[in-house]
Amino acid sequence: MASEVSRKYQEEILRLLSEIVAELKESNILLKEHNSAIDSIKNRIRKIGFSTTNWR
Incomplete structure (x- = not known):
């Protein structure tokens, strides 16, 4: 019984981790x-002569 609960718990953790990894990949792409x-x-702003050094 305890091993069944432990197995289900591990499966749920793996499922959640997979979802987190998928979200992180999507966020990284965005x-x-x-x-x-x-x-x-x-680059467009630099072409017209403005400084963008302090941006971001």
Whole structure:
């Protein structure tokens, strides 16, 4: 009985960890897209002569 409860507990922890990893991967992708957009904006601003050194 105790081993069955322990097994179910471990399965639930693994399921939750898998969900967390999936969320982190998605967040990382979104962050990379965001940073890419920011870099693009900064490059456009530099082209017209403004300093962006203190950004981010």
